[in-house]
Amino acid sequence: MSLIAHFIDKKWNLHKRILNFCQITSHTEEFVAKEVETCLNAWELNRVFSITIDNTSSNDVIIKFMKKWMNARNCLLLNGEYIHMRCCAHILSLIVKEGLKDEEIPITRIRKAIKYVRSSPSRLARFKGCVEREKISYKGLMCLDVETRWNSIYLMLATAVKYKKTFDLLEIIDTKYVKELSKDKGPGVPLSKD
Structure with a gap:
Protein backbone atom coordinates (compact mmCIF):
# COMPACT_ATOMS: atom_id res chain seq x y z
CA MET A 1 0.00 0.00 0.00
CA CYS A 87 -9.63 6.86 -8.31
CA CYS A 88 -10.22 8.10 -11.86
CA ALA A 89 -7.57 5.73 -13.27
CA HIS A 90 -9.47 2.79 -11.78
CA ILE A 91 -12.77 4.08 -13.14
CA LEU A 92 -11.20 4.54 -16.57
CA SER A 93 -9.89 0.98 -16.39
CA LEU A 94 -13.40 -0.31 -15.64
CA ILE A 95 -14.81 1.65 -18.59
CA VAL A 96 -12.17 0.28 -20.97
CA LYS A 97 -12.79 -3.31 -19.78
CA GLU A 98 -16.53 -2.92 -20.29
CA GLY A 99 -16.00 -1.45 -23.76
CA LEU A 100 -13.72 -4.32 -24.79
CA LYS A 101 -16.09 -7.14 -23.76
CA ASP A 102 -17.26 -7.51 -27.38
CA GLU A 103 -13.65 -8.06 -28.43
CA GLU A 104 -12.81 -10.60 -25.73
CA ILE A 105 -12.20 -13.56 -28.07
CA PRO A 106 -9.87 -11.75 -30.50
CA ILE A 107 -7.94 -10.24 -27.58
CA THR A 108 -7.67 -13.69 -25.97
CA ARG A 109 -6.28 -15.17 -29.21
CA ILE A 110 -3.62 -12.46 -29.41
CA ARG A 111 -2.78 -12.73 -25.69
CA LYS A 112 -2.35 -16.51 -25.97
CA ALA A 113 -0.16 -16.14 -29.07
CA ILE A 114 2.13 -13.75 -27.23
CA LYS A 115 2.20 -16.02 -24.16
CA TYR A 116 3.14 -18.94 -26.39
CA VAL A 117 6.06 -17.07 -27.94
CA ARG A 118 7.29 -15.74 -24.59
CA SER A 119 6.96 -19.06 -22.72
CA SER A 120 10.34 -20.52 -23.71
CA PRO A 121 13.66 -19.43 -25.21
CA SER A 122 13.31 -21.82 -28.16
CA ARG A 123 9.87 -20.47 -29.06
CA LEU A 124 11.14 -16.90 -28.80
CA ALA A 125 14.12 -17.80 -31.03
CA ARG A 126 11.76 -19.35 -33.59
CA PHE A 127 9.63 -16.19 -33.48
CA LYS A 128 12.71 -13.98 -33.95
CA GLY A 129 13.65 -16.14 -36.93
CA CYS A 130 10.23 -15.40 -38.43
CA VAL A 131 10.76 -11.68 -37.76
CA GLU A 132 14.02 -11.82 -39.76
CA ARG A 133 12.44 -13.83 -42.60
CA GLU A 134 9.60 -11.30 -42.86
CA LYS A 135 12.14 -8.43 -42.74
CA ILE A 136 10.26 -6.63 -39.98
CA SER A 137 12.27 -3.64 -38.83
CA TYR A 138 10.36 -3.07 -35.58
CA LYS A 139 12.52 -4.16 -32.64
CA GLY A 140 10.12 -3.58 -29.72
CA LEU A 141 9.40 -6.31 -27.23
CA MET A 142 6.04 -8.02 -27.16
CA CYS A 143 4.27 -7.23 -23.93
CA LEU A 144 1.31 -8.81 -22.22
CA ASP A 145 -1.55 -6.85 -20.75
CA VAL A 146 -1.72 -6.29 -17.00
CA GLU A 147 -5.02 -6.48 -15.14
CA THR A 148 -4.45 -3.27 -13.20
CA ARG A 149 -3.19 -1.09 -16.07
CA TRP A 150 -5.97 0.12 -18.34
CA ASN A 151 -3.69 0.99 -21.26
CA SER A 152 -1.75 -2.28 -21.25
CA ILE A 153 -4.24 -4.01 -23.57
CA TYR A 154 -3.66 -1.24 -26.10
CA LEU A 155 0.12 -1.58 -25.77
CA MET A 156 -0.12 -5.37 -26.21
CA LEU A 157 -2.33 -5.06 -29.31
CA ALA A 158 -0.28 -2.24 -30.86
CA THR A 159 2.86 -4.38 -30.62
CA ALA A 160 1.10 -7.49 -31.93
CA VAL A 161 -0.12 -5.60 -35.02
CA LYS A 162 3.49 -4.77 -35.91
CA TYR A 163 4.30 -8.48 -35.80
CA LYS A 164 1.20 -9.66 -37.71
CA LYS A 165 3.19 -11.18 -40.61
CA THR A 166 5.46 -12.90 -38.11
CA PHE A 167 2.52 -14.59 -36.38
CA ASP A 168 1.15 -15.62 -39.79
CA LEU A 169 4.49 -17.25 -40.70
CA LEU A 170 4.75 -18.87 -37.26
CA GLU A 171 1.38 -20.50 -37.87
CA ILE A 172 2.78 -22.12 -41.05
CA ILE A 173 6.15 -23.31 -39.71
CA ASP A 174 5.33 -24.17 -36.07
CA THR A 175 2.72 -26.93 -35.70
CA LYS A 176 3.02 -26.80 -31.90
CA TYR A 177 1.90 -23.16 -32.02
CA VAL A 178 -1.39 -24.06 -33.70
CA LYS A 179 -1.96 -27.12 -31.46
CA GLU A 180 -1.18 -25.20 -28.25
CA LEU A 181 -3.54 -22.33 -29.02
CA SER A 182 -6.33 -24.69 -30.14
CA LYS A 183 -6.12 -27.25 -27.32
CA ASP A 184 -8.95 -27.59 -24.79
CA LYS A 185 -11.29 -25.88 -27.25
CA GLY A 186 -9.16 -22.75 -27.04
CA PRO A 187 -9.81 -19.77 -29.28
CA GLY A 188 -7.05 -20.77 -31.73
CA VAL A 189 -4.47 -18.61 -33.46
CA PRO A 190 -5.12 -14.93 -34.16
CA LEU A 191 -7.14 -14.29 -37.31
CA SER A 192 -6.52 -11.53 -39.87
CA LYS A 193 -9.57 -9.64 -38.65
CA ASP A 194 -8.26 -9.74 -35.06
Whole structure:
Protein backbone atom coordinates (compact mmCIF):
# COMPACT_ATOMS: atom_id res chain seq x y z
CA MET A 1 0.00 0.00 0.00
CA SER A 2 1.22 3.44 -0.87
CA LEU A 3 0.02 6.45 1.08
CA ILE A 4 0.67 9.79 -0.62
CA ALA A 5 -0.17 13.23 0.71
CA HIS A 6 -1.01 16.15 -1.55
CA PHE A 7 -1.12 19.54 0.10
CA ILE A 8 -0.90 23.27 -0.54
CA ASP A 9 1.53 25.29 1.54
CA LYS A 10 1.07 28.84 2.87
CA LYS A 11 2.38 30.25 -0.44
CA TRP A 12 -0.19 28.22 -2.41
CA ASN A 13 2.39 25.80 -3.84
CA LEU A 14 1.15 22.26 -4.47
CA HIS A 15 3.23 19.49 -2.88
CA LYS A 16 3.18 15.70 -3.07
CA ARG A 17 4.90 13.46 -0.51
CA ILE A 18 5.01 9.70 -0.13
CA LEU A 19 4.16 9.13 3.52
CA ASN A 20 4.31 5.37 3.61
CA PHE A 21 4.89 2.40 1.38
CA CYS A 22 4.23 -0.88 3.13
CA GLN A 23 3.27 -4.48 2.51
CA ILE A 24 -0.32 -5.30 3.41
CA THR A 25 -0.57 -8.76 4.96
CA SER A 26 -4.37 -8.73 5.09
CA HIS A 27 -6.87 -7.09 2.77
CA THR A 28 -9.68 -6.86 5.28
CA GLU A 29 -11.22 -3.41 5.52
CA GLU A 30 -10.37 -3.05 9.21
CA PHE A 31 -6.71 -4.00 8.71
CA VAL A 32 -6.17 -1.59 5.80
CA ALA A 33 -7.95 1.22 7.67
CA LYS A 34 -5.79 0.60 10.77
CA GLU A 35 -2.63 0.77 8.61
CA VAL A 36 -3.73 4.14 7.21
CA GLU A 37 -4.61 5.32 10.72
CA THR A 38 -1.16 4.26 12.01
CA CYS A 39 0.56 6.17 9.22
CA LEU A 40 -1.49 9.33 9.74
CA ASN A 41 -0.75 9.18 13.46
CA ALA A 42 2.97 8.68 12.82
CA TRP A 43 3.03 11.78 10.61
CA GLU A 44 0.83 13.66 13.10
CA LEU A 45 -1.55 14.62 10.33
CA ASN A 46 -4.62 16.24 11.80
CA ARG A 47 -6.34 17.76 8.74
CA VAL A 48 -7.65 15.54 5.95
CA PHE A 49 -9.78 16.74 3.06
CA SER A 50 -10.09 13.56 0.99
CA ILE A 51 -8.81 10.05 0.45
CA THR A 52 -8.52 8.74 -3.11
CA ILE A 53 -8.95 5.00 -3.32
CA ASP A 54 -9.98 2.37 -5.90
CA ASN A 55 -13.65 2.11 -6.74
CA THR A 56 -14.44 -1.19 -4.97
CA SER A 57 -17.17 -1.93 -2.45
CA SER A 58 -14.65 -3.15 0.15
CA ASN A 59 -13.03 0.27 0.07
CA ASP A 60 -16.37 1.86 0.98
CA VAL A 61 -16.03 0.15 4.37
CA ILE A 62 -12.47 1.46 4.73
CA ILE A 63 -13.66 5.00 4.04
CA LYS A 64 -16.57 4.61 6.48
CA PHE A 65 -14.14 3.52 9.20
CA MET A 66 -11.68 6.32 8.39
CA LYS A 67 -14.46 8.94 8.39
CA LYS A 68 -15.69 7.77 11.79
CA TRP A 69 -12.16 7.76 13.22
CA MET A 70 -11.30 11.21 11.78
CA ASN A 71 -14.62 12.72 12.87
CA ALA A 72 -13.93 11.56 16.43
CA ARG A 73 -10.59 13.40 16.31
CA ASN A 74 -12.05 16.46 14.55
CA CYS A 75 -9.54 16.25 11.72
CA LEU A 76 -11.86 16.20 8.69
CA LEU A 77 -12.27 19.28 6.57
CA LEU A 78 -15.85 20.18 5.57
CA ASN A 79 -17.15 17.45 7.90
CA GLY A 80 -15.83 14.77 5.54
CA GLU A 81 -18.18 15.75 2.72
CA TYR A 82 -15.44 14.99 0.16
CA ILE A 83 -13.58 12.30 2.09
CA HIS A 84 -14.12 9.57 -0.51
CA MET A 85 -12.66 10.42 -3.92
CA ARG A 86 -12.80 7.52 -6.32
CA CYS A 87 -9.63 6.86 -8.31
CA CYS A 88 -10.22 8.10 -11.86
CA ALA A 89 -7.57 5.73 -13.27
CA HIS A 90 -9.47 2.79 -11.78
CA ILE A 91 -12.77 4.08 -13.14
CA LEU A 92 -11.20 4.54 -16.57
CA SER A 93 -9.89 0.98 -16.39
CA LEU A 94 -13.40 -0.31 -15.64
CA ILE A 95 -14.81 1.65 -18.59
CA VAL A 96 -12.17 0.28 -20.97
CA LYS A 97 -12.79 -3.31 -19.78
CA GLU A 98 -16.53 -2.92 -20.29
CA GLY A 99 -16.00 -1.45 -23.76
CA LEU A 100 -13.72 -4.32 -24.79
CA LYS A 101 -16.09 -7.14 -23.76
CA ASP A 102 -17.26 -7.51 -27.38
CA GLU A 103 -13.65 -8.06 -28.43
CA GLU A 104 -12.81 -10.60 -25.73
CA ILE A 105 -12.20 -13.56 -28.07
CA PRO A 106 -9.87 -11.75 -30.50
CA ILE A 107 -7.94 -10.24 -27.58
CA THR A 108 -7.67 -13.69 -25.97
CA ARG A 109 -6.28 -15.17 -29.21
CA ILE A 110 -3.62 -12.46 -29.41
CA ARG A 111 -2.78 -12.73 -25.69
CA LYS A 112 -2.35 -16.51 -25.97
CA ALA A 113 -0.16 -16.14 -29.07
CA ILE A 114 2.13 -13.75 -27.23
CA LYS A 115 2.20 -16.02 -24.16
CA TYR A 116 3.14 -18.94 -26.39
CA VAL A 117 6.06 -17.07 -27.94
CA ARG A 118 7.29 -15.74 -24.59
CA SER A 119 6.96 -19.06 -22.72
CA SER A 120 10.34 -20.52 -23.71
CA PRO A 121 13.66 -19.43 -25.21
CA SER A 122 13.31 -21.82 -28.16
CA ARG A 123 9.87 -20.47 -29.06
CA LEU A 124 11.14 -16.90 -28.80
CA ALA A 125 14.12 -17.80 -31.03
CA ARG A 126 11.76 -19.35 -33.59
CA PHE A 127 9.63 -16.19 -33.48
CA LYS A 128 12.71 -13.98 -33.95
CA GLY A 129 13.65 -16.14 -36.93
CA CYS A 130 10.23 -15.40 -38.43
CA VAL A 131 10.76 -11.68 -37.76
CA GLU A 132 14.02 -11.82 -39.76
CA ARG A 133 12.44 -13.83 -42.60
CA GLU A 134 9.60 -11.30 -42.86
CA LYS A 135 12.14 -8.43 -42.74
CA ILE A 136 10.26 -6.63 -39.98
CA SER A 137 12.27 -3.64 -38.83
CA TYR A 138 10.36 -3.07 -35.58
CA LYS A 139 12.52 -4.16 -32.64
CA GLY A 140 10.12 -3.58 -29.72
CA LEU A 141 9.40 -6.31 -27.23
CA MET A 142 6.04 -8.02 -27.16
CA CYS A 143 4.27 -7.23 -23.93
CA LEU A 144 1.31 -8.81 -22.22
CA ASP A 145 -1.55 -6.85 -20.75
CA VAL A 146 -1.72 -6.29 -17.00
CA GLU A 147 -5.02 -6.48 -15.14
CA THR A 148 -4.45 -3.27 -13.20
CA ARG A 149 -3.19 -1.09 -16.07
CA TRP A 150 -5.97 0.12 -18.34
CA ASN A 151 -3.69 0.99 -21.26
CA SER A 152 -1.75 -2.28 -21.25
CA ILE A 153 -4.24 -4.01 -23.57
CA TYR A 154 -3.66 -1.24 -26.10
CA LEU A 155 0.12 -1.58 -25.77
CA MET A 156 -0.12 -5.37 -26.21
CA LEU A 157 -2.33 -5.06 -29.31
CA ALA A 158 -0.28 -2.24 -30.86
CA THR A 159 2.86 -4.38 -30.62
CA ALA A 160 1.10 -7.49 -31.93
CA VAL A 161 -0.12 -5.60 -35.02
CA LYS A 162 3.49 -4.77 -35.91
CA TYR A 163 4.30 -8.48 -35.80
CA LYS A 164 1.20 -9.66 -37.71
CA LYS A 165 3.19 -11.18 -40.61
CA THR A 166 5.46 -12.90 -38.11
CA PHE A 167 2.52 -14.59 -36.38
CA ASP A 168 1.15 -15.62 -39.79
CA LEU A 169 4.49 -17.25 -40.70
CA LEU A 170 4.75 -18.87 -37.26
CA GLU A 171 1.38 -20.50 -37.87
CA ILE A 172 2.78 -22.12 -41.05
CA ILE A 173 6.15 -23.31 -39.71
CA ASP A 174 5.33 -24.17 -36.07
CA THR A 175 2.72 -26.93 -35.70
CA LYS A 176 3.02 -26.80 -31.90
CA TYR A 177 1.90 -23.16 -32.02
CA VAL A 178 -1.39 -24.06 -33.70
CA LYS A 179 -1.96 -27.12 -31.46
CA GLU A 180 -1.18 -25.20 -28.25
CA LEU A 181 -3.54 -22.33 -29.02
CA SER A 182 -6.33 -24.69 -30.14
CA LYS A 183 -6.12 -27.25 -27.32
CA ASP A 184 -8.95 -27.59 -24.79
CA LYS A 185 -11.29 -25.88 -27.25
CA GLY A 186 -9.16 -22.75 -27.04
CA PRO A 187 -9.81 -19.77 -29.28
CA GLY A 188 -7.05 -20.77 -31.73
CA VAL A 189 -4.47 -18.61 -33.46
CA PRO A 190 -5.12 -14.93 -34.16
CA LEU A 191 -7.14 -14.29 -37.31
CA SER A 192 -6.52 -11.53 -39.87
CA LYS A 193 -9.57 -9.64 -38.65
CA ASP A 194 -8.26 -9.74 -35.06
